[in-house]
Amino acid sequence: MTIKHQKISMGHHTLVNTHFxxxxxxxxxxxxxxxxxxxxxxxxxGRGTTLFVQNSDTDCWVLRHYRRGGMAAKLLSDQFFYEGLRRTRPFMELNLLHYMQQAGLNVPTPIAAQVCRRGLIYRADLLTVRIPHARDMHHVLTHQSLSPAVWQAVGAAVRKMHDAQVYHHDLNIRNIMLDSHETVWIIDYDRCYRRQGDSWKQQNLARLQRSLLKEQAKAGDTAFHWSGADTEAMLRGYGKV
Structure with missing residues (x-):
């Protein structure tokens, strides 16, 4: 897989996976x-709308237009301050996905990214391959419990990401996917990056644990199939127990 930069016109750039x-x-x-x-x-x-598009009989792609969250969304919506092409959000995310795939991690395959700049502002889009027959773990846990082996696989996937020195900005249960073979995938690498050292890794793992507690509290009387034993299995998979 080779990533190629294209300049379409003044201020309009793409990154392309030449496999596609x-x-x-x-x-x-x-x-x-x-x-x-x-x-x-x-x-x-999410912050905006992500579309699933059928490119062929077998290929389904994910098209995401980058949007802001929080208070900034009311003012700038889908506009970001330009600090150089390499620091734009889609270029950073696509290059990170490429690095992670080369390292053998289960992440979405990047297809292409687009940046449209006007002055100090840019808008952006990203295309990736949709993970076949996959559901996010929040959805799964509202319907069924998972075996200790799957929870260990979740922990192992997070550990593999951390061993590759990748910090996930929004590591939560909705960004972890299980496919039909119960293979674990981690998605949504917007604002994620490679980070040196180890001191941040425990905090990143704790963020995932907090998301489980949060979803359990939100579920109330509705079923959410998660317990402390599942966390222990996840930590064993990570290598903490």
């Missing part, structure tokens, strides 16, 4: 393009 494109048509970053092809098969809502 030799050169990319910017139209693939447009939701309207996929809707016109009747290729939008679903969506996920």
């Amino acid at each position: 494109f030799d050169s990319v048509d910017p139209m693939v970053f447009s939701a309207e393009y996929w809707r016109a092809k009747n290729a939008v098969i679903g969506q996920a809502k």
